[in-house]
Amino acid sequence: MKLMERFRLAHLTLRNRIVSTAHSEQLAVNGLITPHLEGYHLRRARGGAGLIIAFGSASVSATAANRFNPALWDPENEPALRRMADAAHAEGTPLIAQATHRxxxxxIADPDQEHVAPSGGAGFLPSGTPRVLNKEDIASLVRDYADVARRLHRCGWDGIEVTAYGTHLLEQFWSPVLNRRDDAYGGSPENRLRFGSEVLRAVRDAVSGDFVVALRMSLDTRTRRLGLSRDDLLDIAGHYDELGVVDLFDVVGSSSVTADGAVGTVPTADYPRGVYRELAARARSRLRAPVLVAGRVLDAEQAEDVVTSGDADLVGMTRAMIAEPRLAAQIHAGTAELARPCISINEGCRRVGASLTLACSVNPEVAHPELAETPLPVDPAGAGRTVIVGAGPAGIEVARVLGRSGLAVVVLEQDDSVGGGIGYALLADPHQVRQYRRWAERALSEHGVEVRLGTRATPSVVASPTLERVVFAGGSSPALPPWLESAHYEVRTDADYLAGAWEPAHDSDVVVYDPEGYSAGSVIALRLARATDRKVTLVTPLGSAGGQVETPNRIRLTKGLLRSAVRVLPYTELIRTDDSKLFLRNVVTKDTTELDAGSTVLGCGYRSPDEEQLVSLRAACPHADWHVVGDASSPGLIRHAVTGGSRLAHDILRRLGTG
Incomplete structure (x- = not known):
């Protein structure tokens, strides 16, 4: 495969063309690099990545100090920077740091500190009216970039990526809308590019030739608000290429100027796979320096096509490697089918937008690095047999981890396929969900796990005197609260609709009640509203529909709702009176409106574990060590089930190893 061929990047020789591109980890603490952050990138180096570009939006200046991103201007980070470089190099992976001023x-970490910008009045940026940078400020920032480059080089790093992407300060200077200066840094295109030119030259001049300088930029902002066309952006790239100071162009698309544009910076599942390939191809036909492209490149076949077609020299497979750190090594070994796939749900990797640490729905070690550690050695012969009831996300993870350690594991699944609740990942890429099911089957088989499909766990099945332990991962079932179930209305659950067990009449009035604020309420309301004669109202006590959904998908859902006939009532709860009538009550004003008697109510998120089955199974096998995990313990998100399954498996192995 050309994807796995060595590639010469400036003075570096990459072992393959797979890159983990910069992305927000939110794993720093007060700007300091943590062991969690170090280990996160080291696992991808161990996994065979050709190049790692670490630290999404690491700051170059105290004027842009963000407590969750590394402060590259702070000398206290030097020991960690040295450890990271040494560890990555020991695994054969070069390391570049993204550095920026936004x-x-x-x-900013200090909420009382003023923001800065090329010009004042940048009203669509989140900080309101910033202080305008003067020439001394600009010169100071250029020195900051150079100082960071020297620090990285001194600590053994292989390069720096200066980024304009996401409407960072460089892009703000480029924009004739945001930059209305009348000095040497504004006005003509050449003047607006001057700050970027000075930064790139300063970085290049600050260190010797054995140091890569990369530039990350959008070649299509997908908005007119910046005043930069696709041709303008390609000309900007061409300008910096002609300066001879850029060794690598990291090409992406969209911008963060609008809410919809911000979604495109980390594309959701409704974006096409390889969404920015065409932009990379344009860049590669124009530029002398190599081109890297990122944006929903999710598997080896797709990545191979990118490089063999000549669209790009290097391929960012970042979210694929969040899900599977060993992806590159598995591709190299010819076992790519054993790579855990990203399902493109954005549920974990984009919670960073809410200032939460990076996570992954299918890979628990991202948020919980202790689950990446090698379990204590155990004697499989003395560990006994384990039966796992349910092959949903939690059951799969328990079985996989125990099977990997050599334990005898049997999985009982009443359906005819594995995956369970993964099928209700409504915002995920359906193709990737199918890939997840296939991966689970292969991974369990690879580790010797026996999976019995179409087999319901009954007392007679688990009543075995040789059974050492049982893990009940049987999921949950719809369970309406009594106050809603007994109301004088037709009441259904989200599960009824999603499973195809119920469909309202085309001319009916449906109230979708979503007290939890995840994706189901909005997705179901949109689907129901496709019938033109149906009146659909989405009710939630939260401040917005999908209030618990991470930002990119929430924007995606909000756009759909605004363009639909769905009536959305935020800050509104559903209550019942003593005579079984239902009312809509605004949680702020306390105003109430009686629900029309002919309305159908669809409740979202009402689930409970199947305790009756658990009790009967336990009674049949009282001698076994019993565990309950996933939705069978506490119904939640896919991420919760997978993490709970991994944590339980590690706990079992730890007890076996120390017992």
Whole structure:
């Protein structure tokens, strides 16, 4: 495969063309690099990545200090930087750091500190009216970039990626809308590019030739608000290429100027796979320096096509490697089918937008690095047999981890396929969900796990005197609360609708009640509203529909709702009176409106574990060590089930190893 061929990047020789591109980890603490952050990138180096570009939006200046991103201007980070470089190099992977100043877009650690920008009045950026940078400020920032480059080089890093992407300060200077200066840094295109030119030259001049300088930029902002066309952006790339100071162009698309544009910076599942390939191809036909492309490149076949077609020299497979750190090594070994796939749900990797640490729905070690550690050695012969009831996300994870350690594991699944609740990942890429099911089957088989499909766990099945332990991962079932179930209305659950067990009449009035604020309420309301004669109202006590959904998918859902006939009532709860009538009550004003008697109510998120089955199974096998995990313990998200399954398996192995 050309994807796995060595590639010469400036002075570096990459072992393959797979790159983990910069992305927000939110794993720093007060700007300091943590062991969690170090280990996160080291696992991808161990997994065979050709190049790692670490630290999404690491700051170059105290004027852009963000407590969750590394402060590359802070000398206290030097020991960690040295450890990271040494560890990555020991695994054969070069390491580059993204460094930036986000200007008026920055979320500054000190809320009382002023923001800065090329010009004032940048009203669509989150900080309101920033202070305008003067020439001394600009010169100071250029020195900051150079100082960071020297620090990285001194600590053994292989390069720096200066980024304009996401409407960072460089892009703010490029924009004739955001940059209305009348000095040497504004006005003509050449003047607006001057700050970027000075930064790139300063970085290049600050260190010797054995140091890569990369530039990350959008070649299509997908908005007119910046005043930069696709041709303008390609000309900007061409300008910096002609300066001879950029060794690598990291090409992506969209911008963070609008809410919809911000979604495109980390594309959701409704974006096409390889969404920015065409932009990379345009860049590669124009530029002398190599081109890297990122954006929903999710598997080896797709990545191979990118490089063999000549669209790009290097391929970012970042979210694929969040899900599977060993992806590159598995591709190299010819076992790519054993790579855990990203399902493109954005449920974990984009919670960073809410200032939460990076996570992954299918890979628990991202948020919980202790689950990446090698379990204590155990004697499989003395560990006994384990039966796992349910092959949903939690059951799969328990079986996989125990099977990997050599334990005898049997999985009982009443359906005819594995995956369970993964099928209700409504915002995920359906193709990737199918890939997840296939991966689970292969991974369990690879580790010797016996999976019995179409087999319901009954007392007679588990009543075995040789059974050492039982893990009940049987999931949950719809369970309406009594106050809603007994109301004088037709009441259904989200599960009824999603499973195809119920469909309202085309001319009916449906109230979708979503008290939890995840994706189901919005997705179901949109689907129901496709019938033109149906009146659909989405009710939630939260401040917005999908209030618990991470930002990119929430914007995606909000756009759909705004363009639909769905009536959305935020800050509204559903209550019942003593005579079994239902009312809509605004939680702020306390105003109430009686629900029409002919309305159908669809409740979202009402689930409970199947305790009756658990009790009967336990009674049949009282001698076994029993565990309950996933939705069978506490119904939640896919991420919760997978993490719970991994944690339980590690706990079992730890007890076996120390017992």
């Amino acid at each position: 200007g008026a877009r920055e979320v």
